[in-house]
Amino acid sequence: MSGPEIVLGQNNYGKSEIRLFKVKRDTDVHEVWDLDVRVSLEGDFDAAHYEGDNSRLLATDTMRNTVYALARDHLTGSIEKFGRALVDHFLEAGPTVTACRVEITQFRWRRIEVNGQPHDHSFVRERGERKAQVWGDIGGERRVEAGIDDVYVLKTTNSGWEGFYRERFTTLPETNDRVLATVVTAKWEYDTIDADFDRVWNGVLRSILETLTDHYSPSVQNTLYRMGKAVLEEFPEIERIWYSFPNVHHIVYDLDRFGIENDGEILHATHDPYGQIEGWVERRA
Numbered sequence: 001m002s003g004p005e006i007v008l009g010q011n012n013y014g015k016s017e018i019r020l021f022k023v024k025r026d027t028d029v030h031e032v033w034d035l036d037v038r039v040s041l042e043g044d045f046d047a048a049h050y051e052g053d054n055s056r057l058l059a060t061d062t063m064r065n066t067v068y069a070l071a072r073d074h075l076t077g078s079i080e081k082f083g084r085a086l087v088d089h090f091l092e093a094g095p096t097v098t099a100c101r102v103e104i105t106q107f108r109w110r111r112i113e114v115n116g117q118p119h120d121h122s123f124v125r126e127r128g129e130r131k132a133q134v135w136g137d138i139g140g141e142r143r144v145e146a147g148i149d150d151v152y153v154l155k156t157t158n159s160g161w162e163g164f165y166r167e168r169f170t171t172l173p174e175t176n177d178r179v180l181a182t183v184v185t186a187k188w189e190y191d192t193i194d195a196d197f198d199r200v201w202n203g204v205l206r207s208i209l210e211t212l213t214d215h216y217s218p219s220v221q222n223t224l225y226r227m228g229k230a231v232l233e234e235f236p237e238i239e240r241i242w243y244s245f246p247n248v249h250h251i252v253y254d255l256d257r258f259g260i261e262n263d264g265e266i267l268h269a270t271h272d273p274y275g276q277i278e279g280w281v282e283r284r285a
């Protein structure tokens, strides 16, 4: 007898948007973690899909409970470490699970400063999200990635766009002085599962911001490469890094029509089509 003609392909299931907040309050100086966790399992879930037999499915509700339960002892430092503990657990927890991916977004809270002193238990939310992703399988393989999202940066000069390819449909004038604005999304792969993840994450963000300042940008593409190179040179534990940069155009507004001079001071920050520049920067194999 042959099997079914129509078969199940790659599949995975899990729980998304598990919003976990932890306060460490064993001393007067509290610490907080504000996370959004996503768990995804792969494995042999054929019986459930083909026959409606749920007997080997770990409920996604159980996954949510597990994230809160494990946070007590395992969410004590970096989200990468917490992700590793969750992956280790879920690979054991589901009877037919073969691989697990845990994705964590950390919303960052900074201590409010009062007369220059960071407060013990009052915080202000920072823009810019921290990301981590841990993948593992039952063969013992583990991979750790980290990332940055939603860091809006801008420089008001020392950026241009000149010498680009011109053809029949090209209308854009060249400029050697424009506003450069983008919202940084970055992700990078570690060559280890045991780096000093907090130090590296903060260092990557600092490096990206410093690189933005330190050169004349002839294009977003050139700045993307420079930002990748700076990070890979400083952090040997990072194998490669990917950036996504929307080019948030700031167009000098035409005030000539009203007889008013505009020396690049009045701009239209557009929501219109924006450029999107993306790429990996990596070590030569």
Ligand SMILES: O=c1[nH]c(=O)c2[nH]c(=O)[nH]c2[nH]1
Binding pocket: 161, 172, 218, 219, 220, 221, 247, 275, 277
């Ligand atoms: O930095 C830029 N890269 C481009 O590819 C591009 N294209 C464009 O119209 N403006 C820009 N700016």
